[in-house]
Amino acid sequence: MKISRICAFALLAIVASTLAFADGIQDPKIIVKGAGGGNVAQGRCPQCVGVGFNFSFTVPESGSGALFFTNESGKAWSSLKLIETGVPAADVSCHSSLFASCTVTTLKNGSVQILLTNGGNGHNNRGSGIANGGNFQIDFACVKGSCWPGGIQVTGHGSAGTIPEPATLGLMVTGLGAIISRRKIKAWKNRFNA
Numbered sequence: 276m277k278i279s280r281i282c283a284f285a286l287l288a289i290v291a292s293t294l295a296f297a298d299g300i301q302d303p304k305i306i307v308k309g310a311g312g313g314n315v316a317q318g319r320c321p322q323c324v325g326v327g328f329n330f331s332f333t334v335p336e337s338g339s340g341a342l343f344f345t346n347e348s349g350k351a352w353s354s355l356k357l358i359e360t361g362v363p364a365a366d367v368s369c370h371s372s373l374f375a376s377c378t379v380t381t382l383k384n385g386s387v388q389i390l391l392t393n394g395g396n397g398h399n400n401r402g403s404g405i406a407n408g409g410n411f412q413i414d415f416a417c418v419k420g421s422c423w424p425g426g427i428q429v430t431g432h433g434s435a436g437t438i439p440e441p442a443t444l445g446l447m448v449t450g451l452g453a454i455i456s457r458r459k460i461k462a463w464k465n466r467f468n469a
Contacts, residue, residue: 303338303362303416303423307355307371307391310343310410320345320410331430334361334415338422341414352405352433353393357413360386361427368418373405405433 310320324332325347332342346352355374364387369377374391382388393404405411415423 303367303421304414304418305357305367305369305389305423306414306416307369307373307377308412308414309373310412317406317408317410323410326431326433328433328435329431331428332413334359334423334425334427334429336425338425339415339417341412343410343412346405346407346409346411346433348433348435349407350435351407351409352435354434355391355405356432356434357389357391357429358382358386358432359389359427359429361424362387364388366421373403373411 310323320343323343323345325345327348328350330344335342364379364381367379367387367389369379369389369391371377371391374393377389377391380388380390417423
């Protein structure tokens with residue numbers, strides 16, 4: 276009984292780590308960074324479009340390029356969710372100098388969610404999110420000829436709340452599973468000893 280649980284746990288750990296580090300080199304890339312550089316810039320930005328918590332935009336017709344925005348929501352964003360339907364999740368890679376992590380998943384309705392979350396580590400402004408009034412850019416990049424389809428609609432949702440990282444959620448689920456299985460084992464031992 277113990278060996279099968281240990282094997283199942285080891286298999287789960289291997290699959291989870293493989294998924295966590297999977298990253299295709301040929302994927303079209305989305306990069307979120309400060310307008311004109313790596314950090315969020317404050318002040319006047321003539322090319323930036325003011326946005327609130329919810330906004331939408333289209334990918335440049337060429338399939339690559341930068342779009343510039345200013346967070347005018349009144350709050351600092353600790354996460355940014357981008358939803359698109361033009362490229363499958365398996366074919367998207369993402370990077371950000373403003374957020375600590377970036378994950379790409381397929382939603383139940385078939386659209387793709389690109390979730391950038393704040394880890395709060397503050398190293399080189401990485402993980403600090405997007406400040407209220409901060410200017411930022413979203414770059415759509417081609418990688419070795421693999422580009423974004425031009426003109427697809429993308430919706431953005433900034434959030435001032437904290438969203439746990441996928442690795443944190445995985446650890447929570449694993450810990451909860453260990454607690455439940457330990458209680459079941461104690462219950463079984465009590466039945467046999469009684």
